[in-house]
Amino acid sequence: MNGNGGIISYGAYIPRLRLQRSAIFAANAWFAGGLKGLAKGERAIANWDEDSVTMAVEAARDCLTGIDRSTVTALSLASTTHPFADRLNSGIVKEALTLADGIASLDVAGSQRAGTSSLIQALNAAANGGTQLCVASELRKARPASEGELVQGDAAAALLVGAGDPIARFIGSHSVTLDFVDHFRASGADFDYSWESRWIRDEGYTKILGGALAEALKSLAVDPAKIDRLLIPISARGVPEGLAKKLGVRPEAVADTLAQKVGDSGVAHPLLMLVAALEQAKPGETIMLVGFGQGCDALLFETTQAIARLPKRDGVSGALARGKADDNYMRFLFHRGLLDLERGMRAEADQKQPGTTLFRNRKTVLGLVGGRCTKTGTVQFPRSEVSVNPNDRAIGTQEDYPLADKQARIVTYTADSLTYSPAPPQYYGTIDFEGGGRMFAEFTDVDDDAVEVGRPMKMMFRIKAVDETRDFVKYFWKAVPVEQPGAKEKSDG
Structure with a gap:
């Protein structure tokens, strides 16, 4: 499917703490010694007061640096770990960003390629005008002493798409949908159930993903040797490189999966890798982005001269630079709700929110949003009808002040x-x-x-x-x- 418009801006958020995989393995080696091969590098872990909504807000704020927020007409939040099953999670993000009440908002879920699928929809909708903020965020739980606990990571990424003068022009996309159940998580369940990794590699990555990418290259009429950056968000060792070789893509075009520094951030990971690529890209580069989950999405972009004019934002590089190594595995389990500690009576306060x-x-x-007195210029939080200026208690002069x-x-x-x-x-x-x-x-x-x-x-x-x-x-x-x-x-x- 061909689209119009493209990417106007990008942003990312990765939590500060990076749990050392060696610490995870050290705690579980007595029981799961076979995990030793995965005990290298670190994974991003959210603090106790973070979730997929808070991370989405921070990625979106980074994306909107230097952007007039009144131009945003739609917002989508892709995740398989939305905090609420029946409350518009993207609506919370909208309120935090102080976007206009008149925008459209949508939660997208159900697959690890929810981020790329929502991005395709937004890019195709750009032909009808409007600017959409596409955010993907993920914070998954994994059973202790599992492979997922070691390879997963927490992160969020945001892309602002629309017509006009994009930094990366959308060339087109190709999608395939198959009920290939490499893993699943039932509604209300805490953990994924995964099938055997060799079968996933042979049947899923090699056959389904490899075949879909070959079809995408053909339908989009792109020479694989001309692709400058191939973004395949799969952390399994050697898979991106093997697919690239089979397709005829140059080895140097295969992008770093961020597996050793962040981990696999699920729905957010394709967009996170795209943000990392756009940070480094020069005008005129061809970028192919892949999303995998019950099928495949392939998106093709070409960067423009506008990418050199985009104001600096934190992005992936800034988020990585903010990282702090952590080896407190017990605290991680507690913050994930996987370890029940005695919290004492002071934790028993009723937290009901009317x-x-x-x-x-x-x-x-x-x-x-606080208030600013239009008469004296006094800023206060929270806003009230009466100014806090001690020399002029003006009434009814407050205006919104973010x-x-x-x-x-x-x-x-x-x-x-x-x-x-x-x-x-x-x-x-x-x-x-x-x-x-x-x-x-x-x-x-x-x-x-x-x-x-x-x-x-x-x-x-x-x-x-x-x-x-x-x-x-x-x-x-x-x-x-x-x-x-x-x-x-x-x-x-």
């Missing part, structure tokens, strides 16, 4: 070891925003030596608490250090 107040205050809570993208600094802080936190001690304090505005905020992704008065902070969308009685996730914004000293050092966990 839907009425959340709806009325959704801009404040989900979008971190604070999520404003940098802040620590004014006061506390490290609290008495209150319950899944990652003690709990840090919180008062922060001042550049340009005005002050709020009391929790801190996250912090080290003991990284918190001090005057420290630059940025805001990130995170889980505030979980109402375990009603299975409801409460989201809010937390402050995170702008710079991470000793990012490559091991954590003290």
Whole structure:
């Protein structure tokens, strides 16, 4: 199928902590010694207050750097790990990004190629006008001492697509759908059930994926030797290289799968690899992207001169640079809900979130939108009818003032070891925003030596608490250090 338009911008998010696979194996070697061959490198792991929605928000914010958000007319969130089965997960992302109420929004799921399939739909829809934000995010659970625990990773990627002057022009796509059950997860189940890896390689990767790619090259009339970057998001050793050789694609065109630094991020991984490729690509390059899951998607792009003019964003390289090695396997299990620790009475507080107040205050809570007095210029959070300016308590002069993208600094802080936190001690304090505005905020992704008065902070969308009685996730914004000293050092966990 041929499309129009292309990619306008890109962004990515990879959680800060990188669990060392050697630590996973060391804890399980007594039982699963055969996992030793997978115990190299590291995998990205989300913090306790992250999920596929929060990661999606951060990838989308990166993608929208320097972009007028009012131009976004549609939003899709692809994942097989949406936190809610019956609540529009992409709607939460929309609120966090403070996008217009009039946009269309859609959750996409059901397959590991949900990200590439939703991207194809958006690219084809670009012919009718409009700009769509395509986000893919994944945070999967794996049974302890399984291969999945070692090879998987958590991440999100976002692409803004539309007509106009794209950085990568969409040439076309080819899709094949087959009910090839290499793995599955029933509704409500925590873990995937996978079939034998050799059968998946021979029947799935070699025959189905290899055949679909050959058909794609033919239908899109592209010379495989002219492909500059082939993106195959499969972490099984030698599979991308073997397919490339069979198809006639140059070996140097096969992209790094990010398996050793991130792990397989499921639905997000094809888009994550595409973001990594676009970061490095020069104008005039031909890029083929592959999505595999109950069939195959193949998308073809050609980069344009506009890619050299795109303002810098964090992307995959920035997210990788922020990483911090971690070897606390027990903490990982606890944060994944796979280890039941005694949390004490302080963890028993009722976390019920009334839907009425959340709806009325959704801009404040989900979008971190404060108020600015149009008379005095005083910024405050939260917004109210009465200005907090001590010299002029003006009434009814407030206008919306988004604070999520404003940098802040620590004014006061506390490290609290008495209150319950899944990652003690709990840090919180008062922060001042550049340009005005002050709020009391929790801190996250912090080290003991990284918190001090005057420290630059940025805001990130995170889980505030979980109402375990009603299975409801409460989201809010937390402050995170702008710079991470000793990012490559091991954590003290």
